[in-house]
Amino acid sequence: MEYSVVVVDDHILLSQAIGGLVEAFDQFKVMYLCKNGQELIDALQNPKNIPDIVLMDVNMPILNGIETTAHLKDHFPEVKVLALSIEEDDATILKMLRAGAKGYLMKDVKKAELQEALLEVVENGYYHTNTVAKILVNSLRHKESSVLSLKEREIEFIQHACTEKTYREIADIMCLSPKTIEGYRDVLFEKLNLRNRTGLVIYAIKNKIFTP
């Protein structure tokens, strides 16, 4: 019995290449390729197009891997998502797993490991490398820290702080007193252990709160 696989990746060359690898595995067969999450969801409207496994990239235009995975968990829970990405930061991996991915592979895995991961996922329902396991354990210790505990208004402020605006200007835009803005800043410095605005900017970019 062959398991069916769909590859979702906005880089066509890569999805074709990865598809080629999967085809080479006896137990697996590529059904089709998608350029983004929306294409996949559209395709799944036809029950004939429902695969056993989706090999999903994380960064995609239109509908990214996280949103797409969450959608699949709700509407096609029988489809197993295996994330495959060059993103290595903890926050992204956690988001993906929380969205329902059964495993997370860095793109620097070897061919054999891809095959093993695919097999594990169809047979046991999940596959996690040591790296990912460590991140999971860590995330429990630091319990939902950093990004996840930031409030909406704070995130909005951070995004403005990543521009050339002064705090006074940010206050005007957010319709708050400059002193309130300074309060936000002070709380964030304390909470995130930062010394100054430059640190905040770097933090925001690292944690994808702001994208340059």
Add this chain to the structure above:
Amino acid sequence: MEYSVVVVDDHILLSQAIGGLVEAFDQFKVMYLCKNGQELIDALQNPKNIPDIVLMDVNMPILNGIETTAHLKDHFPEVKVLALSIEEDDATILKMLRAGAKGYLMKDVKKAELQEALLEVVENGYYHTNTVAKILVNSLRHKESSVLSLKEREIEFIQHACTEKTYREIADIMCLSPKTIEGYRDVLFEKLNLRNRTGLVIYAIKNKIFTP
């Protein structure tokens, strides 16, 4: 006659997958794969390992695509480098071409275009997509602006400015007077049209002078 190809990419799965695609082309054969520029250069010490074409990723640890390409231009000019990357920003593409790459492919090209590019490179010596051609034209108009006209010392300063250090601390590290550091800053603000340090940080990240 078959042309020999070497794939250099730190993501093993990708280099294997791309290698698989290349193998499928009648006219081309994969000699071996490398995980970074250093591995490639080491391998080339043996004349038997010199390929016709190198398919080179840009972002790699140890020795990146730009440095590696520059080294090949000097030491193995007969080897044709075809860049293959997800990086799409003008500065990177220009650096790569200036380093001696014969073409630059985005990773979202189709299989057929990869084959065409490979053929063009061995037959005509170069292959450029419309996108890349446009960037080249543009770069002539804006003649070497921005990043390229920054001096070594300025770049070093910018990288420090992207941390939480104060200017005084940066001055100590760079063994310069704080006033000189302020001079660097003022010149950069003027040259790059910025208002404050935050702007400088964002500029640095956008232009890959600093990577968070």
Add this chain to the structure above:
DNA sequence: TTAAATAAGGGGGTTTTTCCTGATGCTTTA
């Protein structure tokens, strides 16, 4: 071989940021 560009440094003043402590009112909750 002058002139221009570059690199390093400085004086002094203004603005912004940073760091305190504390106050008000509103909502949640024990």
Add this chain to the structure above:
DNA sequence: TAAAGCATCAGGAAAAACCCCCTTATTTAA
């Protein structure tokens, strides 16, 4: 219902950042 939590705002001081205008060598280039 009293306490606790939270968002909002304030005053003031000190530090850092920003801005302009300037000097002195050294190197480069016309």
